[in-house]
Amino acid sequence: xxxxxxxxxxxxxxxxxxxxxxxxxxxxxxxxxxxxxxxxxxxxxxxxxxxxxxxxxxxxxxxxxxxxxxxxxxxxxxxxxxxxxxxxxxxxxxxxxxxxxxxxxxxxxxxxxxxxxxxxxxxxxxxxxxxxxxxxxxxxxxxxxxxxxxxxxxxxxxxxxxxxxxxxxxxxxxxxxxxxxxxxxxxxxxxxxxxxxxxxxxxxxxxxxxxxxxxxxxxxxxxxxxxxxxxxxxxxxxxxxxxxxxxxxxxxxxxxxxxxxxxxxxxxxxxxxxxxxxxxxxxxxxxxxxxxxxxxxxxxxxxxxxxxxxxxxxxxxxxxxxxxxxxxxxxxxxxxxxxxxxxxxxx
Numbered sequence: 001x002x003x004x005x006x007x008x009x010x011x012x013x014x015x016x017x018x019x020x021x022x023x024x025x026x027x028x029x030x031x032x033x034x035x036x037x038x039x040x041x042x043x044x045x046x047x048x049x050x051x052x053x054x055x056x057x058x059x060x061x062x063x064x065x066x067x068x069x070x071x072x073x074x075x076x077x078x079x080x081x082x083x084x085x086x087x088x089x090x091x092x093x094x095x096x097x098x099x100x101x102x103x104x105x106x107x108x109x110x111x112x113x114x115x116x117x118x119x120x121x122x123x124x125x126x127x128x129x130x131x132x133x134x135x136x137x138x139x140x141x142x143x144x145x146x147x148x149x150x151x152x153x154x155x156x157x158x159x160x161x162x163x164x165x166x167x168x169x170x171x172x173x174x175x176x177x178x179x180x181x182x183x184x185x186x187x188x189x190x191x192x193x194x195x196x197x198x199x200x201x202x203x204x205x206x207x208x209x210x211x212x213x214x215x216x217x218x219x220x221x222x223x224x225x226x227x228x229x230x231x232x233x234x235x236x237x238x239x240x241x242x243x244x245x246x247x248x249x250x251x252x253x254x255x256x257x258x259x260x261x262x263x264x265x266x267x268x269x270x271x272x273x274x275x276x277x278x279x280x281x282x283x284x285x286x287x288x289x290x291x292x293x294x295x296x297x298x299x300x301x302x303x304x305x306x307x308x309x310x311x312x313x314x315x316x317x318x319x320x321x322x323x324x325x326x327x328x329x330x331x332x333x334x335x336x337x338x339x340x341x342x343x344x345x346x347x
Contacts, residue, residue: 008183011060015191018052023202047092050208056188070177076115077218080108084214088206098263109136136217142244143213149272150198154189156293157212161186163240163297178222225304232311236303242296247271269336274329277338
């Protein structure tokens with residue numbers, strides 16, 4: 001545990017030091033988010049926060065992790081994460097089409113497979129490869145979609161990484177690679193939030209959100225729970241990452257229902273935007289998402305010790321609640337806008 005704590009603190013301090021430097025570099029190089037109609041911020045905000053997160057994460061992990069037996073898997077995660085972060089950086093600076101971004105994410109997923117990290121649910125190898133790529137691309141983009149309000153994506157990533165640290169250290173024997181990387185990610189995000197929490201002085205940009213999603217997706221695959229059966233444990237990381245998954249599902253359903261492309265169309269139709277449309281402040285919306293992420297993480301932790309029937313009852317209830325919430329939000333705030341009451345009615 002001391003090793004994990006040292007990695008977390010090194011990443012935290014490094015991120016707090018690197019983020020102001022990244023902010024200055026963003027202004028000098030022109031990597032700045034200029035406000036658009038769909039944006040919440042009203043003044044230009046620097047976009048290189050993701051590079052500060054990346055440097056803090058990699059530095060802490062490489063500096064303090066000396067577990068030689070995990071070199072192949074660790075290098076696979078780092079190379080894939082570096083690639084998606086580079087893709088995001090190019091998109092932040094010059095823009096990039098969705099197909100090219102997806103190609104980069106698939107290539108990063110291929111690097112992960114080459115590093116020996118893959119889903120192991122099915123007896124057919126190619127089916128595990130397909131599920132691995134779908135999971136990695138899906139979660140990578142889910143964290144990217146979630147980066148729509150000050151402190152939201154970084155905070156949710158911090159909470160998910162904290163639960164991954166807990167789950168990795170609960171195992172017997174502890175999962176050293178997952179614990180170390182999750183601690184580095186938790187610290188790097190925590191230090192960044194010092195400057196990204198409302199009102200934000202710097203954004204992580206796609207370089208940061210894609211990086212966070214890729215690392216979380218990779219660590220979720222690496223988690224193993226020898227005390228329970230795979231029919232239960234596959235649901236653990238899905239629950240821990242429940243808020244990014246719900247937000248992405250909500251956006252996809254809403255945009256497809258309105259006949260717009262989910263990948264090329266942006267808007268204020270995310271979970272956080274709808275909470276604001278329902279009457280919350282932006283800060284309250286972000287904190288509510290944090291609370292829900294904590295609940296999802298606790299459910300995931302419970303599943304590691306649950307019996308098969310208990311696990312499926314709990315997850316089934318979560319799915320019903322999630323679907324009900326999705327339908328209700330789409331009815332109350334179609335397209336992210338609060339429904340206007342009929343004439344002559346209060347409310």
